Amino acid sequence: MARKEPRLIWREGNCIELLENGGEFFPALCRDIDEAKASVHLETYIFNLDDTGRRVLSHLKAACERGVKVRVVIDGFGSYPQATEIARLLEQMGAQLRIYRPEPNGLGRFRFKLKRLRRLHRKVTVIDRRIGFVGGINIIDDLEDVPDDGQGPRPRFDFAVRIRGPIVQDLVKAQSDLWIRMGWRRRDDWNEFYQRLKGWRERRAQALAETQERFEPGMRASVLLRDNLRFRNTIENVYVHALETARHDVLIANSYFFPGRRLKEALRRAARRGVRVRLLLQGRAEYAIQYRACRSMYHRVLQAGIEIYEYQPSYLHAKVAVIDGCAMVGSSNMDPFSLLLARETNVFISDEGFAEELKNSLERELSNSCNHVTAES
Known part of the structure; x- marks a missing residue:
């Protein structure tokens, strides 16, 4: 007997494009970053400073120079080897960075704690609140650390999707919620904080309503x-x-x-x-x-x-x-x-x-x- 259908939030009227491997994903991502007018919010598990990673950074830098608000979230374990350098480069260009569960330094890195296993493994980018990218592709070159049997390396086999339409608002909300949670800190001015949060939610709802596209047929x-x-x-x-x-x-x-x-x-x-x-x-x-x-x-x-x-x-x-x-x-x-x-x-x-x-x-x-x-x- 079939189980009861899970409670999902379905959105109609979306335009979704399938992207295979980094060969299709990175050109589409960089092109949309170049056309960004207001914001770019990128989350990834691995951000590697290889040719592809530096290429993405160069497009983010150009966006910052145009006045686009750039936010990046990387995982503290997945991006650990180069997290410090990534933070320096993003700070120089005027982008905002938050590291999800940064890895401890010194001997602490060799101590096992369960919470260190709770990672940010998702790969989501939203541009101008109207274009979203979701998939399994990290910011890493397709040919980085892959097998080579003597005939030249073959790229990792992976997929992502480029999305436009009402579903993008759910990606915006998920990213915004995590960004706020990662910026949480102890405070005494709770009343002022709640007023700011209320105003932010109202502005977000208005912005989503203004940028939401609907495709027919979608x-x-x-x-x-x-x-x-x-x-x-x-x-x-x-x-x-x-x-x-x-x-x-x-x-x-x-x-x-x-x-x-x-x-x-x-x-x-x-x-x-x-x-x-x-x-x-x-x-x-x-x-x-x-x-x-x-x-x-x-x-x-x-x-x-x-x-x-x-x-x-x-x-x-x-x-x-x-x-x-x-x-x-x-x-x-x-x-x-x-x-x-x-x-x-x-x-x-x-x-x-x-x-x-x-x-x-x-x-x-x-x-x-x-x-x-x-x-x-």
């Missing part, structure tokens, strides 16, 4: 957040419900696949109902522990009638799915880090045309770049 979509307060299970619940109601085809590409009991059972039940369930997983080990943990489940997954394919040319970094006529694109893996600890953002899109486009991209790689895993192999 796509129906919902922003899915995961945090450790209000949205602890949102992404997992949507996955489970979509799997429970699937009738024909499930195709999931996930870089770190180690789901809990609910997701595993939903996948098995779908396969038992006659749904074709295919998993596109890593064939090259970027992180050995996660890779081996995923492979430890292969025998049971195959026994359930689920097909497994391993991506061979480079690292698979995608976190996407096509379930009948719906598609999922975002930052959340199907593992304990994403589903239990990290802040994540996915977009769930109910549009057959978009789902077909994503499915075609994945099936191209299944045919050309993957090994089909069998019980014998």
